[in-house]
Amino acid sequence: MCALATVTNAxxxxxxxxxxxxxxxxxxxxxxxxxxxxxxxxxILGRAAGGVKNFEYTKxxxxxxxxxxxxxxxxxxxxxxxxxPGTSMGFSGIASERERQQLIAYLSQLDERxxxxx
Amino acid sequence: xxxxxxxxxLLDRRSFLGNTGKIVLxxxxxxxxxGMSSAGAMSTDSSDSQEQxxxxxxxxxxxxxxxxxxYQLGAESGLLSKGVLNVALQFQGHxxxxxxxxxxxxxxxxxxxxxAKSYYDFPVHxxxxxxxxxxxAAGLERGAISAYAGAxxxxxxxxxxxxxxxxxADEAMHWAILRQALGLDPVPGAFFS
Numbered sequence: 001m002c003a004l005a006t007v008t009n010a011x012x013x014x015x016x017x018x019x020x021x022x023x024x025x026x027x028x029x030x031x032x033x034x035x036x037x038x039x040x041x042x043x044i045l046g047r048a049a050g051g052v053k054n055f056e057y058t059k060x061x062x063x064x065x066x067x068x069x070x071x072x073x074x075x076x077x078x079x080x081x082x083x084x085p086g087t088s089m090g091f092s093g094i095a096s097e098r099e100r101q102q103l104i105a106y107l108s109q110l111d112e113r114x115x116x117x118x
Numbered sequence: 119x120x121x122x123x124x125x126x127x128l129l130d131r132r133s134f135l136g137n138t139g140k141i142v143l144x145x146x147x148x149x150x151x152x153g154m155s156s157a158g159a160m161s162t163d164s165s166d167s168q169e170q171x172x173x174x175x176x177x178x179x180x181x182x183x184x185x186x187x188x189y190q191l192g193a194e195s196g197l198l199s200k201g202v203l204n205v206a207l208q209f210q211g212h213x214x215x216x217x218x219x220x221x222x223x224x225x226x227x228x229x230x231x232x233x234a235k236s237y238y239d240f241p242v243h244x245x246x247x248x249x250x251x252x253x254x255a256a257g258l259e260r261g262a263i264s265a266y267a268g269a270x271x272x273x274x275x276x277x278x279x280x281x282x283x284x285x286x287a288d289e290a291m292h293w294a295i296l297r298q299a300l301g302l303d304p305v306p307g308a309f310f311s
Contacts, residue, residue, distance in 0.1 A: 028265030
């Protein structure tokens with residue numbers, strides 16, 4: 001569990017804010033705190049893909065063997081369909097590395113310390 | 119400059135509703151789809167890419183079902199005034215038509231369209247006034263527009279992309295109307311992301 005990148009520097013607040021804005025591209029299907037068309041995102045960092053209870057994933061996702069870290073999220077969000085062929089997440093991906101990093105900064109703070117996630 | 123100043127929630131009824139309550143998408147959408155001459159038959163796609171299209175369409179159907187359920191919740195909340203209620207039901211009707219179109223397309227591609235969930239985990243406790251319901255609906259419409267924008271590049275079949283764009287346009291109109299009703303700038307920018 002120690003390899004997770006945690007966001008600690010001063011730029012991070014800005015990244016989280018920008019990431020929250022970018023997250024509006026996800027809110028057609030996801031909310032941080034409850035399952036919708038897509039699974040909730042609270043607690044995503046460090047979780048195994050397909051790991052939210054009561055959400056019906058595709059086999060492709062459940063069997064992907066992915067653990068969600070900054071690196072795997074970065075790859076998945078660049079191209080969900082190439083990273084997990086057979087996924088039902090109908091989203092083409094985010095081409096900008098910077099935007100992906102900002103989004104990941106936002107996703108990473110959706111943990112138990114975040115009021116949204118309690 | 120006062121933020122306190124109450125924004126009118128509604129435009130006058132005529133401009134809000136337009137002059138007819140009629141649903142206009144279906145004709146266009148059906149024309150689009152009939153132009154497809156049966157996606158399955160004409161497609162030269164590999165079955166893999168058709169399966170991919172079916173998965174994308176089914177995810178969109180899931181999101182449309184959520185929208186239908188959300189408008190139902192709004193309609194039954196007792197929080198909507200008559201004019202707003204009519205608009206909500208009209209928009210709900212559009213979402214139902216989107217489902218019909220998407221589901222028939224899934225069928226043509228040899229797939230099975232997913233059904234609505236039996237339960238949606240909506241933030242009901244946050245809906246206390248008409249404005250809250252409109253804000254909730256606007257959020258869903260906004261999300262749906264983004265979702266279609268993110269899905270369109272994935273379609274292997276450009277007819278599907280075209281149909282999805284037609285749905286996106288309809289939902290963008292919903293979003294603008296809901297924002298207008300909330301006293302927000304209905305069209306906040308030249309681009310949408």
